[in-house]
Amino acid sequence: MKKMILMALYVYLTVHFTGSFCNTPIAFGEDAAQFYKGKVVTFLVPYTPGGGTDAFARMMAPFLGKYLDATIVVQNQPGAGGIYAYNHLYNMKPDGLTMSITDSAALILASILDEKGVDYDFRKFNWLGRLSWSSRVILVAKNSPFRTLEDLMKADKIKIAGTGKTDATSQTIQLLFHSLNIPPEKVTTVLGYSGGKEAMMSVMQGETDMTSLTEDTSYGFTKGGLVKAFLTVDTKRSKFFPEIPAFYELTSPPEERDWPLAAFLDLQRLRRGMITSPNVPADRVAFLRNALAKSLKDQKLLDAAAKKKTLIDPLTGEEMEALIKKKVGKLSDQQIAEFRDISLKKYQ
Amino acid sequence: MLDQLHLVSGSLFGLFTFYNLVLMLIGIAIGLVFGIIPGLSGLVALTLMLPLIYDMDPNSALIFLLSSHAVVTTGGSISAILLGIPGTEPNAATIIDGFPMTQQGKGGRALGAGLMASMLGGFFGALVLVFFIPILLPIALAFKSPELFLLIILGLLCIVILSKGHLLKGILSGVLGLIISFVGYQGLTAMHRFTFGSLYLYDGIKLVPLGLGLFAIPVIIDLTAKGTIITDKSEKNTVRQSEVWEGVKDVFRHFWLFLRCSAIGAWMGILPGVGGTVATFIAYGHARATSKNRDNFGNGEVEGVIGPEAANNSKEGGALLPTLVLGLPGSGAMALLLGAFMLVGLDPGPLFLVTHMDIALSMIWTLVIANIIAAGIALLYCRQLAKIAYLPGHIVASFLLTLVFFGAYCSRAMFLDIVMVLVFGAIGYGMRAFNYNRPAVLLGFILGRLAEKYFFIALKAHGSLFLFSSPIAVALDVLIVLVLFSDKLLDWIKKKRRRYEG
Numbered sequence: 001m002k003k004m005i006l007m008a009l010y011v012y013l014t015v016h017f018t019g020s021f022c023n024t025p026i027a028f029g030e031d032a033a034q035f036y037k038g039k040v041v042t043f044l045v046p047y048t049p050g051g052g053t054d055a056f057a058r059m060m061a062p063f064l065g066k067y068l069d070a071t072i073v074v075q076n077q078p079g080a081g082g083i084y085a086y087n088h089l090y091n092m093k094p095d096g097l098t099m100s101i102t103d104s105a106a107l108i109l110a111s112i113l114d115e116k117g118v119d120y121d122f123r124k125f126n127w128l129g130r131l132s133w134s135s136r137v138i139l140v141a142k143n144s145p146f147r148t149l150e151d152l153m154k155a156d157k158i159k160i161a162g163t164g165k166t167d168a169t170s171q172t173i174q175l176l177f178h179s180l181n182i183p184p185e186k187v188t189t190v191l192g193y194s195g196g197k198e199a200m201m202s203v204m205q206g207e208t209d210m211t212s213l214t215e216d217t218s219y220g221f222t223k224g225g226l227v228k229a230f231l232t233v234d235t236k237r238s239k240f241f242p243e244i245p246a247f248y249e250l251t252s253p254p255e256e257r258d259w260p261l262a263a264f265l266d267l268q269r270l271r272r273g274m275i276t277s278p279n280v281p282a283d284r285v286a287f288l289r290n291a292l293a294k295s296l297k298d299q300k301l302l303d304a305a306a307k308k309k310t311l312i313d314p315l316t317g318e319e320m321e322a323l324i325k326k327k328v329g330k331l332s333d334q335q336i337a338e339f340r341d342i343s344l345k346k347y348q
Numbered sequence: 349m350l351d352q353l354h355l356v357s358g359s360l361f362g363l364f365t366f367y368n369l370v371l372m373l374i375g376i377a378i379g380l381v382f383g384i385i386p387g388l389s390g391l392v393a394l395t396l397m398l399p400l401i402y403d404m405d406p407n408s409a410l411i412f413l414l415s416s417h418a419v420v421t422t423g424g425s426i427s428a429i430l431l432g433i434p435g436t437e438p439n440a441a442t443i444i445d446g447f448p449m450t451q452q453g454k455g456g457r458a459l460g461a462g463l464m465a466s467m468l469g470g471f472f473g474a475l476v477l478v479f480f481i482p483i484l485l486p487i488a489l490a491f492k493s494p495e496l497f498l499l500i501i502l503g504l505l506c507i508v509i510l511s512k513g514h515l516l517k518g519i520l521s522g523v524l525g526l527i528i529s530f531v532g533y534q535g536l537t538a539m540h541r542f543t544f545g546s547l548y549l550y551d552g553i554k555l556v557p558l559g560l561g562l563f564a565i566p567v568i569i570d571l572t573a574k575g576t577i578i579t580d581k582s583e584k585n586t587v588r589q590s591e592v593w594e595g596v597k598d599v600f601r602h603f604w605l606f607l608r609c610s611a612i613g614a615w616m617g618i619l620p621g622v623g624g625t626v627a628t629f630i631a632y633g634h635a636r637a638t639s640k641n642r643d644n645f646g647n648g649e650v651e652g653v654i655g656p657e658a659a660n661n662s663k664e665g666g667a668l669l670p671t672l673v674l675g676l677p678g679s680g681a682m683a684l685l686l687g688a689f690m691l692v693g694l695d696p697g698p699l700f701l702v703t704h705m706d707i708a709l710s711m712i713w714t715l716v717i718a719n720i721i722a723a724g725i726a727l728l729y730c731r732q733l734a735k736i737a738y739l740p741g742h743i744v745a746s747f748l749l750t751l752v753f754f755g756a757y758c759s760r761a762m763f764l765d766i767v768m769v770l771v772f773g774a775i776g777y778g779m780r781a782f783n784y785n786r787p788a789v790l791l792g793f794i795l796g797r798l799a800e801k802y803f804f805i806a807l808k809a810h811g812s813l814f815l816f817s818s819p820i821a822v823a824l825d826v827l828i829v830l831v832l833f834s835d836k837l838l839d840w841i842k843k844k845r846r847r848y849e850g
Contacts, residue, residue, distance in 0.1 A: 018731050076402075084551055117540075161811060187597060190809040192801050207492045221703075223645075239520060 008159035030139035035096075039070045044100035046077050046085035052217065052310075056131065056272065057101045059304055063295035068288070081118050083110055088118035090278045096284035099128065099276040104320075105267040107275075108328060109166050114342050124278035126285045127324065130315035131294045133271040134171045134214040137241060139227045146210065146230060151252055152182065160189045161199035161208035165344055168268065169199050172212040172233050173346040175261040179253045187347045194332040202228055215240045216311060220305055234265065260339050266327040273320060365549065370403075370410050372714065379822060382416075384736045385425020385435045385744065389788070391665060392567055394684045395559035396748070398691070401754035406692040407707055413688055414714045418470060419722035421624070421660040423460045423733070427728055429653070430455055430734045438624030438660050441632040444726055445645060447651030454649050456588050459730050460595020461650050462657045463723045465606055468599065469658035470719030472610035473665020474619065476711045477672075484673050484701050491674055494814040498824035500795050501533035503676055505831050519537035521785040525792020528553050530800075548764045552722075554685040555793070559764045561772025562789060564752045566780050569773075571745035598650045598696065606658050613659030617666025619678065624663055631659035642764055659684050665715055672708050674698055680787030683794040699730050740810035 033163040043064070046055045058074055065072040086107055088098050104127075111122040115212065140146050143156075152158070157208075162170025168187050177187060190208050193199040199211040206227045212233065213221070219240040221227055232238045235248045252258075287347055295301060296314040305312050315323070331339070375397070382393035401409035424435030429446035442462060449458035450643050491499070504522055531542045532552030543549040599606055605701050609631040616627035635655030636645045670676045677683040694704060701708055726733060756769045779786050805813040816822055830837070 078551075188808065190805055192804040192808070194801065202492070202805075202809070205489050205492050206803075 012018050020190050027191055032283040034282075035284060036068045036070045036287065039068045041065075041068060041072050042098040043072050043074045044085050044089060044098060045074060045078075046082035046102070047076065048119040052214075055274065055308070056310060059308070059310070060131070060295060060301065063298050064110060065299050066298075067291035067294045068100055073086065073315060082106055082127060083115065084274075086125075087117070088123065088254060089232045089275065089277050094277045094279040094281075096276055097278040099274055099288065101131070102250040102273045104130070104270040104273040104275075104324075105168065105264075106166065108267055108270075108324070109171075109343075112328070112331075112336055113166055113344065115166060122125070125275040126278065126288075127281055127320045128274040128285070128289050129274060129296070129317045130270060130313070130320050131272045131274065131296065131310045132313050133269050133302055134311055135232050135238045135246075136168060136212045136268065136298045137215050137218040137232050137238060137244070138173060138176075138210050138230045139200060139203055139218055139221065139228045140210045141225055142228055143204060144228075144230070149180070149231075152177075153180065156295055158182075158187050158210070160187065160347070161193055161202045161206040162189055163193050163195060164185065165189060165321075165348075167211065169193075169196050169211050171264065171343050173210060175264050176233055176247065177347060178342050179250075179258045179261045179266075181253075181257060183345050193295065197221075200227060205220060216309060218342060219309075250311075259335070262332060263327065264333075266323075270315075270320060270323060283318075285317070292317070301308065317337045349825060370409050371408055371412040372415040372718060373721070376414045376419050376718055376725070379402070379416035379718075380423035380722060380725065380733065381736055383425075383435045384427050384733055385739070386427055386435055386537075386737060387564070387567055387570060388748075390417050390743075391559075391563050391680050391684065391692065393417070393420060394681055394688075394749075395556070395563050396686060396755055398559065399758050401688060404692065405601040406694050406704075407710055409688060409692045409733060410610040410685075410711055411714050412708060413685060414711055417685065418661070418715050418718045419654035421657075422463065422466045422726055424720045425466060425660070426459065426734055427737050429458045429462055430730065433736070436624075437514055438628045440625060441497055441628040441656035442653055442660075444632065444655045445647075445649045448646070448648035449650070449653070454591065454648065456591030457595035457598065457650065458648075458653050459590035460727065461598040462595070463726050463730075464596045464599040465609075465657040466661045467607060467719045467723035469610045469613060469661035470664065472607070473662040473668075474715040476614045477491050477668060477712050477715075478664070480669060480673075482703075486508075486675055488818060492809075492818070492822045493741035493802040493806040494817045496676070496824050497676060497799060497806050498798045498815070498828065501672060502824060502828050502831065503678065504791065504795055504799075505828060512814055515784060518785045518788055519786035520555055522792040525789040525794075526796035526799075527535065528558065529791070529793045529796035532691070536540050547716055548762065553768070553793075554765065555684070555691070556770035556792060557682050558772050559687075559790065560752050560756055561769045561774075562779070562786050564748060565773025566777045568745045568748050568752070571741035571748070574716035576743055581695045582713055586766060592730075595650065595735065596727075599654055602654055605638065606654055608638075608660040609655040609658040614666035616659070617663030617678070618669050624660060624679075626658035627659050627663045631655040637684055654751055657733070662720060665712075666717075668711065671678050672711070675700065677791065677794060680790045683787075683790045686794055696740060703822075727732040751831050768829065783835055 007012065040065075043057060043061055043113045045054050047053050054076065061072040061074050065347060069344070082103060085100055086102070089098060092098055108122045109126075110118050136321075145153060160170045161171045166220070170191065174187075174189065190202070195200060196217060200213060200221050202208045203211050210230065214240040215232070218229060222229055222241075229241045229244045231250075232241060232244055232246045234246050237244065237246045237249070276288060293314065293316055296312060302312060354381040378397065382388045382390060382483060394413060398414055401412060404412065421436055421438055424439035425442050425446070427433050427435035432443055432447035432450070432451055434443060444804060446458045446462060449455060456484060476683040476783070527542075529552075531549055533540055533543070533550050540550065600848040612631045612634060613627050617628065632655050635651050639645065639649070639651050641649055641651065667678055667682050670678055671686055672684045675686065677686045687702075692699065694707070698791055752769060753766055756765045757763070774788060778784075780788070806817075810817045815825055816823070
């Protein structure tokens with residue numbers, strides 16, 4: 001008798017678990033909600049565990065699971081500044097069971113700057129929505145000689161710290177310098193730091209003069225007292241640094257020099273987003289967008305984010321797609337070539 | 349100082365969550381078992397535990413790994429004293445006097461002394477770390493990319509030169525590690541290196557399959573081939589509780605010796621590449637040289653147990669110092685630990701202490717508490733624990749094999765990782781058979797990427813003369829030259845002296 005019960009339990013468990021782990025899509029005639037029910041949805045994080053993006057994804061995953069009525073598995077797939085994961089997602093079976101959190105600005109820039117290894121067309125991804133964005137702040141050492149924009153203009157030598165060629169840590173400052181018409185021979189960009197934190201450390205040590213990080217990350221570092229905020233690269237001041245001026249408050253450079261920075265800042269507005277593979281059936285995309293929008297309004301998620309001092313500023317998938325079309329679409333081929341030249345060559 | 353105490357005590361509460369304590373106990377159990385079973389080293393334990401940490405938060409992950417690593421030699425001392433077999437390599441020095449004591453029926457006393465010295469030694473190592481904390485930040489700030497680059501080169505050189513056996517084989521092993529680290533996409537130059545068009549290799553070789561292959565597979569082959577680990581079951585080990593207590597008191601009778609040997613251990617830990625075995629033998633030599641009962645050493649002298657066991661556990665605190673402050677590991681185990689930092693998303697390197705002081709402190713507490721718990725368990729159950737060493741080899745092997753493949757696959761869910769484990773397993777087995785230095789491969793692998801990174805940064809930020817960019821850099825240059833020619837230099841001095849004397 002005991003054996004029978006055990007056997008029954010065993011069979012039940014086997015069926016139960018194979019049922020929930022088996023995720024072959026049989027989609028004909030089902031509606032999207034029915035499709036996702038009980039499935040396993042993979043949530044890619046294109047960065048290593050432990051960083052800000054990873055923390056955000058892990059914080060949000062249970063809420064997505066709740067509104068999709070599916071099991072969410074967060075999977076880190078770091079490599080080549082996210083390109084590895086985006087390639088992977090792009091070439092995947094379009095079943096809508098895998099999605100990825102993105103640094104949308106980096107994703108788009110890598111694509112339009114023709115970075116090696118990029119195997120995707122950013123226009124074809126299904127954009128599910130924006131989660132948050134943040135202004136970038138330029139950090140300098142505590143006793144830095146740079147206090148005003150004039151100091152920058154007068155300087156003989158400026159060293160910028162960054163991680164990779166198309167990363168915002170150094171790119172923000174390079175485009176700002178272009179806008180201010182600072183000659184390239186005065187500027188050295190030191191690349192290779194393995195993250196914003198390390199770039200900030202080199203500023204602390206005096207190895208380099210400045211780097212730029214997001215406002216929330218910068219805030220954490222300036223509390224240590226060894227670095228301070230110098231400028232917020234945006235139209236408005238950062239709420240983390242109300243006493244630090246915003247770039248466009250101080251000056252309004254001529255349009256023909258300023259457009260690359262302006263275009264870049266537009267992209268930064270899209271920053272942390274969600275995507276799924278191209279060609280996923282439209283009803284599933286709509287369902288995913290809806291679930292994401294609901295998750296981002298869930299009071300429990302907002303409370304958790306507030307506790308961690310994480311910004312949330314959602315935009316729907318449709319709005320995001322429209323924004324990308326409008327902002328990136330307006331750049332001419334010649335402008336893109338010029339942009340590439342500034343961010344890959346001019347200040348290297 | 350008050351601030352520091354506040355920080356230190358604050359981190360203690362972070363450590364004492366139920367989850368972390370459970371993890372710590374599991375880690376200690378793994379560490380003890382791997383320590384007791386001869387042939388299974390702490391490195392194997394760490395490689396097997398590495399895949400399990402992916403989903404943990406950084407703090408818990410490091411508590412888990414470190415608590416196991418910190419107590420491996422505590423477990424090893426049980427086998428060394430009661431069975432006369434070193435559970436781990438560094439315990440070899442303990443046998444010289446520990447096993448004769450057992451044969452004379454004083455096994456309990458030797459165990460008591462050994463375990464107490466282990467525990468307090470662990471304590472001492474943690475204290476060394478705490479005392480260095482106030483000056484860590486200035487040190488970290490002074491080491492910019494040129495200095496770090498030079499330090500890595502110096503570390504690699506030391507490891508090669510101090511490694512036992514053949515110098516050339518040591519160098520080749522390190523270079524192999526370097527080459528393995530170069531596989532993959534190099535973001536800075538946008539180059540694909542050694543990827544042969546494979547998407548799998550695009551992302552580089554990962555630490556988990558490399559470590560599992562190099563260290564776990566050879567052990568498994570051995571265990572299956574040889575059958576049992578220990579065939580001789582004739583040893584009767586009688587351990588009486590009163591004797592154990594006597595041994596504990598011995599440590600306090602020879603407290604000054606204990607302190608000196610702990611200091612030796614901690615210092616050896618700080619130096620890159622010296623390794624645990626060297627540390628314990630130096631401590632043993634020191635105990636013998638300074639003892640009144642010098643002649644009794646080797647025939648079961650308790651001081652000969654206290655010395656190496658104190659050094660054994662205190663060296664971990666010392667070894668953590670360069671790993672935490674500069675992000676430079678000095679041994680294979682520390683390289684794995686550093687790899688674990690990266691797996692859970694912590695940037696090793698000078699910045700670590702600025703941003704993660706809490707984790708550094710909780711690691712210190714882990715050293716202290718894990719050592720106390722492990723010594724307590726070992727003192728209470730030493731006789732039962734010693735029986736673990738008699739487990740049939742094929743059972744241990746099949747258990748390990750499952751863990752290896754499970755771990756390799758689970759870390760990224762890529763089938764090719766399992767293939768990689770087998771490839772590196774074959775390489776590891778061959779390397780061991782021909783006496784190549786496997787930890788040097790691991791160090792080359794971890795340090796290779798760092799060296800490359802700092803080289804690029806230093807060149808760009810400090811120009812082509814970066815090797816001479818600061819007094820520290822120049823001092824390191826001189827040290828490197830000295831180490832490179834240390835053999836020749838010693839010969840030359842000897843010759844001079846001989847001529848002088850002649």
